[in-house]
Amino acid sequence: MFPYISFLCSCYATGCIIFEIKALANILSAIHSSFFIHF
Secondary structure, eight states: HHHHHHHHHHHHHHHHHHHHHHHHHHHOOOOOEHHHHOO
């Protein structure tokens, strides 16, 4: 049972990392597009 729990934790951590990267990419693209609108 314990290896299954650690497997779930690693999957959850990977999902969080992917979600954070996507959120960061969205923020960077928004900053990038607003930068080009201003200049």
